[in-house]
Every structure is written in structure tokens, then in C-alpha cells.
Amino acid sequence: MTLFRIKLMFNDGFTLALVALAAFFGAALNAAAGGGSFLTLPALIYAGIAPVAANATGTTALLPGYLASTWGFREDLGPPRSVGMTALMLTCLVGGGIGAGLLITTSNHAFRALVPWLLLFATALFAFGPTLLRRIGRHPEQHAPRLQALVGLFVVSVYGGYFNGGLGVLLLAMLxxxxxxxxNRMNALxxxxxxxxxxxxxGIYAAAGTVQWRWVAVMLPAVLVGGYVGARVARRIPREVMRWxxxxxxxxxxxxFFR
Incomplete structure (x- = not known):
């Protein structure tokens, strides 16, 4: 796609409004239960951004929500039972970095072909995640050994660095x-x-020049407002209604995307 075409689309009021709305509702969904990338990724691709850049840009715009949520749960934050906090965070840093590296080296054609499958996988996590968590949680005394726990968290972190959709469900399952x-400790972690x-x-997306910062600037105000509204509204909507x-x-x- 030519630079002129991108600029033309950026100046299109409808496209701007669509991306801003997707950012607002995406942040609201993330604050309530997750799944914001279901809206932001398709909207950015529709706006004419290449699929890999769209994924990186959407993740960048939604990042403040993760930071705010971490601060909100700071009093409950502590190391898990079988893994120290330093080992945990280093494992997740390395995994996230590898996932990001994989994303920026994936061709747009290949990632575009993966998008519907990634969305479908993340959707399945939201649909069946609670059942999975209940089954795992029936035997809390049978927790995974330290090495297995770190390997599992590493794999999940690679996925999170590559594609954020459904990351929260996978992390809760691993914890x-x-x-x-x-x-509360699980949510904090x-x-x-x-x-x-x-x-x-x-940081890796930005260093590789994959993030479209003009679109981040469009999305960020909507993300901040949407995150606040989502957190307030979520208190009034039954969790099952939100999940489905x-x-x-x-x-x-x-x-x-399968079409």
C-alpha cells in the first residue's frame, strides 16, 4: 500500500471514528474481562494498516490498561507458590521478547492467514476458559514443579508477545x-x-519501526476513557453476559477474516 493511500485513509473521518470506537470498546472489554484485540486488530486492518503493524499498534495502544490494572492490584502482588518473582518476570520477559521477535519477522501475508485462527483460538479460550480453570483448580495441592511452571509461563509469554488475545485466560490457567x-493474587500476577x-x-515493535504512532495517538485518548468506563460498567453487568x-x-x- 502506498504512502499516499495510507495518508488518505488516515484523513478519512469515518476510518478515524471507527478506530477510535474500536479503541474505546476494546479498552472497556479489557477492563471488564479481556478481548480488546478482537476489536482493535480488525479495525486497524480495515484502516489500511498492514496486519503485522496493526497487531503491534493495537497492542501498543492498549498497553496503558495493563499498567493501570497492575497498579490497581499492587497490594495483592506477590510471588507465586513455586516460582520466585525474579525468575517469573525474567522468564516472561524473555518469552514476550521472543514472541515479539517472531511477530516482526512474520510476513504480512503469513500473519494475515493466521489472524482468523488466532482470533478463533482466543475466542475458544474465553468460551471454555472458566471450565478449564475449574477443572484445574479442583486439586490445588497438585501444583506443577518449578521447572514445568517456568516452561509453561515461557510458552504463554511467547504467545503473548506474538498475539495478546486471550493472554489473561492462559496466564490464569498457568497460575x-x-x-x-x-x-486477587492471581489477578495481580x-x-x-x-x-x-x-x-x-x-519496545521491540517500536525499535523495529512496526508501530504506527499516529494511530496510537488516535487510539490512546479513547483507550483511557474506555478503560475507565469499562471498569465502572463491568460492576453492573453479569460476568457470564460479558463473557459470552x-x-x-x-x-x-x-x-x-476467514472470508
Whole structure:
């Protein structure tokens, strides 16, 4: 796509409004339950951004939400049962960095072909994640050994650095396998891991010139407002209603990209 075409699309009021709305509702979804990338990635691709850059740009714009969530849970943050905090964060940093490196070396054609499958996988995580967590949590005393826990967190972090969709569900599942049972501590760790690996991944995206900063500037105000509104509204909407709404959005977006 030519630079002129990109500038033309950037000046298109409808496209600007669409991306801003996607950022608003994406941040609101992330604050409530997750799944914001289901909206931001398709909107940015529609705006004419190449798929890899769209993924990197959307992740960058949504990063402040992870940082804010980590700060909000700071009092509950502590090391998990079988892994020290330093080893945990280093593992997630390395995994997130490798995932980001894989993304920026993936061709746009290949990533565009992967998008519907990634969206579908993340949708399945939202649909079946609670059942998975309940089954894992039935035997909290049977937690994974330290090495297995670190390997699992590394794999999940690679996924998170490559594609953020459904990352929270995967992290909660891994923390449950480690032996965590306290919900607030699990959420605090999930948010901290997400923030750390995403921050590092965004640094790699930016260094590679993959992030479209003009679009980040368009999205950021909407993200900040949407994150606040989502956190407030989520208190009034039943969690199951929210979860299945996200699943429906994911299925629709997956179907559109399969076409």
C-alpha cells in the first residue's frame, strides 16, 4: 500500500471514528474481562494498516490498561507458590521478547492467514476458559514443579508477545497449575506479567519501526476513557453476559477474516 493511500485513509473521518470506537470498546472489554484485540486488530486492518503493524499498534495502544490494572492490584502482588518473582518476570520477559521477535519477522501475508485462527483460538479460550480453570483448580495441592511452571509461563509469554488475545485466560490457567488459589493474587500476577511482557514486546515493535504512532495517538485518548468506563460498567453487568458477548464478537470477527 502506498504512502499516499495510507495518508488518505488516515484523513478519512469515518476510518478515524471507527478506530477510535474500536479503541474505546476494546479498552472497556479489557477492563471488564479481556478481548480488546478482537476489536482493535480488525479495525486497524480495515484502516489500511498492514496486519503485522496493526497487531503491534493495537497492542501498543492498549498497553496503558495493563499498567493501570497492575497498579490497581499492587497490594495483592506477590510471588507465586513455586516460582520466585525474579525468575517469573525474567522468564516472561524473555518469552514476550521472543514472541515479539517472531511477530516482526512474520510476513504480512503469513500473519494475515493466521489472524482468523488466532482470533478463533482466543475466542475458544474465553468460551471454555472458566471450565478449564475449574477443572484445574479442583486439586490445588497438585501444583506443577518449578521447572514445568517456568516452561509453561515461557510458552504463554511467547504467545503473548506474538498475539495478546486471550493472554489473561492462559496466564490464569498457568497460575492455577502452579498452585495459586487466591483470586486477587492471581489477578495481580496476571496483570503484572501481562504488563511486563507487553511493555518489553512494545519496545521491540517500536525499535523495529512496526508501530504506527499516529494511530496510537488516535487510539490512546479513547483507550483511557474506555478503560475507565469499562471498569465502572463491568460492576453492573453479569460476568457470564460479558463473557459470552466477547465470545460472540470473537466468532463474528473470526468469520469475517476467514472470508
Amino acid at each position: 492455577t497449575l502452579i498452585g495459586e488459589t487466591h483470586l 496476571k496483570n503484572a506479567i501481562s504488563a511486563v511482557l507487553t511493555l518489553f514486546a512494545v 458477548s466477547i465470545v460472540l464478537i470473537g466468532l463474528v470477527m473470526s468469520a469475517l
